[in-house]
Amino acid sequence: MTPVFARFAAALLVACCPPGALAAPDMALLRVSGSSQPTEFNCPASKSRELANAPRSGPVAEDTPASLVAAYTAPDHNHTPGLKIGLWGDSHTASGTFTDNLLEALRLPRAQTHPSFIAPTFGLKGIRHPLRRACLSDDWQLSLAFRSAHESPQAYAKSLAHLGTDNPGAYLWLDFRYPDAQTRLKWADIHFSKDQAERTLVLGIRVDDGAEAIVNLGPGSPQRLRVQGEQAFATLRLRVIAGQLRIDGIAPVYEGTTQVVLDVFSIPGATAKGWRVVDTAQLRQQDPLAVGYDVVMLQSGTNESLDPDFKVALYEAQLSASLTRLKTAYPRARCILIGPPDAKRSSNTVRLINDSQYRLASAKGCAHWHWQKAMGGPGAAQRWLANGWMQADLLHLTPEGYAQSARSMTSVVPIKGR
Secondary structure (H helix, E strand, O other): OOHHHHHHHHHHHHHHOOOOOOOOOOEEEEEEOOOOOOOOOOOOOOOOOOOOOOOOOOOOOOOOOOOEEEEEOOOOOOOOOOEEEEEEOOHHHHOOHHHHHHHHHOOOOHHHEEOOOEOOOOOOOOOOOOOOEEEEOOOOEEEEHHHOOOOOOEOOOOOOEEEEEOOOOOEEEEEOOOOOOOOOEEEEEEEEEOOOOOOOEEEEEEEOOOOOEEEEEOOOOOOEEEEEEEEEEOEEEEEEEEOOEEEEEEEEEEOOOOOEEEEEOOOOOOHHHHHHHEOHHHHHHHOOOOOOOOEEEEEOOHHHHOOOOOOHHHHHHHHHHHHHHHHHHOOOOEEEEEOOOOOHHHHHHHHHHHHHHHHHHHHHOOEEEOHHHHHOOOOHHHHHHHHOOEOOOOOOEOHHHHHHHHHHHHHHOOOOOO
């Protein structure tokens, strides 16, 4: 940051607020221009990094645009009172079909259901994000908490994932026009970190069809960047110009009414294991919703049931550790464990897993939904296949099967705050 800009930023903050009125800065603020009718963008045909506008060589420019307030304390923002749900699961809930039917069964308005935090799992197959489109170059590395070999607490956000790169020209484009084309954002907070805190990070940020703003985040900068438009915006494009970046998630705030907050962090895989390594103290500090969730759901078991060396005691210990951390992070939320549906290859193990989940749920004050039993018990997969509710792999359900399941679950498990 140049000395001239530092004096400008300080003067701006003093002019806006009297001395002593501000808490410690917790983010940087970038004010940008949006567009009333943003044009469509298509993902680049090539996913290789875009170097055309990136510095070729020499030192990084130190000029920071006047639109950036590098030390900014965000005002309190309360979502419209309504149901707030956080869901962590595997492929059964990652595709979006189950959650769509869950909203329908609960008679909740899909058009006014928005996320408060979007996982940076863009490009990972089997996941439907609450976005119209996402494009990213091929030089990002995705890290997932459930794949961690270390048992000690780690710096994962509640997405249980982070996306990193140190390649100049790496890009990420997001279109937030979902669930309909009129959806717009007031602002979006980019939650990020730098593994090398002393290293300067330079980003190019552009919303809609506006000009690109250059953001210079030096040593000691906050770990959130708020991108706020002069008017509500629909698309955001990020380009790495220099430095190293790790994105933990995007926290959007939408224009208009949000009646339901639904955050789905499901990933194809044994996602529930990821909670065992989460640093809950850090997570609660970074959670953009000060009151957390009304309901937290942990759906798992299918991937574990396919393990030829599956052991009930080990599974129960791992799930207990995950559930303890989840409840520590969101102590006021209603907790629901969702067991795996029946699967032909592992039907008996699925039963053991559901039984383990029931025991843990009872011990830790959570509800449990026995998905296999709701289908008709062990062996139900074959019958569901005959009804058109099971896919040919006898592992995943069809859209109608997920719809049947969502209706069944809501009929027996209260999905509401305490």
